[in-house]
Amino acid sequence: MQRKQSAKGSYDKLQNRLSSALEAVNKLAETVPKPFYSAPDQSILKNLLAEAEDSYFWQNFKKAAPIMFCVAVEGDEGLKQMRDMSFIEELLKTKSILQLLNEKLESNAADVDIIEYSIATKMLEQKLAILTSLNVSVDGDGDEKASFNIFGTNKSIVIDKAKLREAITIQETPVVEKMASSDADKEVEIAPVDMNLPEEEFLDKVVEAVGTLQKTEKKTLQKDSFIKVFKYMGDFNKIKTRELKKNAQQKRCDAFNEDSKVYLEALKAGIQEEEKAFESSSRIMFDKLCITQECFERSQQELMNDPYVSMQLFNMGVTMEQPNSKVPDELTNEKTIELVKASNNYAFEKFKTDFINCMSEDPMMAPIMISCIAHDWIFLNHKYPEEDFKSALFAHKIYENPEISRMLQEKQMELMMILAQNNPMMMQQMAMMGGGMPQGGMPPGGMPPGMGM
Secondary structure: OHHHHHHHHHHHHHHHHHHHHHHHHHHHHOOOOOOOOOOOOHHHHHHHHHHHOOOOOOHHHHHHHHHHHHHHHHHOHHHHHHHHHHHHHHHHHHHHHHHHHHHHHHOOOOOOOHHHHHHHHHHHHHHHHHHHHHOOOOOOOOOOEEEEEOOOOOOEEEEEHHHHHHHOOOOOOOOOOOOOOOHHHHOOOOOOOOOOOOHHHHHHHHHHHHOOOOEOOOOOEOHHHHHHHHHHHHHHHHHHHHHHHHHHHHHHHHOOOOOHHHHHHHHHHHHHHHHHHHHHHHHHHHHHHOOOHHHHHHHHHHHOOOHHHHHHHHHHHHHHOOOOOOOOOOOOHHHHHHHHHHHHHHHHHHHHHHHHHHHOOOOOHHHHHHHHHHHHHHHHHHOOOHHHHHHHHHHOOHHHOHHHHHHHHHHHHHHHHHHHHHOOHHHHHHHHOOOOOOOOOOOOOOOOOOOOO
8 A cells, every 4th residue: 555655646746847847848949940840859759768868979968068067157266165065965965865865775675765765866867977077187188278078079179278268257246047938039020912913913012021132241231121022922922823733743743643754844844843933933033123133042051050930930931831711611620630641642652663663873862752643643533633632731730730740751761761771871971961851841941832731
């Protein structure tokens, strides 16, 4: 009875601890960029301990931070004394607790709370890692410098203690700390422009919405201006390619069950036409906004190094793929999921039997082809054009469904393995592009206009 009560108490403690941790991590997650679709991978729990371990690079936060902080406070005798005493106190306390825990377990005591002991041991291990990093010495270090290796690399860091202390001011008053701004604060506000307007009127509205383009000292676009241009370029391209997409699907479907070679040629021709349309619409937009393509591309290269901008552009690219058409009433959530499963299964089998040899020199085409085959199968067998089915995918947030997410991940891995069997170099290429994304995915870095999602 005592053990049952103890187990129940342990479970409650663990649940409370997990709830508190989840609340904290959700609050923290609001401050960082997030992908448009993010379904949890249930397979992580099958290898929980290994997945929860720190990655090599993450270990640097536990190692470098205490070293840097200890060097930083050396200029203040009071803080330096607190630092030294804290090291000794934490070391002795850690040692004492570990010894007591070990004695309890060796004596097979009845009052051992396994869950609480496990959590405490993990916390003590983390504290011991910090203590160990502070006790490591490097030949040649001393009063002038401190050195340490960077986990996960063959690099190291050398700190000039005098320069670091010179750069640090220890104040007698505290500062006000607050959490970083959330995505809502960071995202650029973009006024919607009606895409049903005539082209010239649409472009005039865009010029008004963009306003004066703000540029950096390097003559590239500042973040807000670049993101606005990016968004309206995507919208204008959608206007210019509406009919192209419909015609491209019809041409593919004409050859769907007849000739795989003709189908492939129709697919490539459709991509080329959309690429030309994208280049044409981009030039029109650049001319209207009085910027050059070279300025836009240099701006993009600079801003893609900012993870917030990069993720916002990715999310924006996904949402720009969302059609404006109404979801057919019969395409319920359940029906859409059913068709996603059936169409992707069919597309993969058809790809393996009819098109695998065609991909030997161009693996980047593989996810595009699978996406098109899936949409075309739905159109031919269930009469839902690509645009209508995409509307259902967005409306029902299909890729947030864990089952669909897991299935597509498995399909991606299968695709990578199949291509790698034909050409080992393909594994690297496919890994770089994210393995491809069946029916509707968009590999990192984008794909030809309109062929994703």
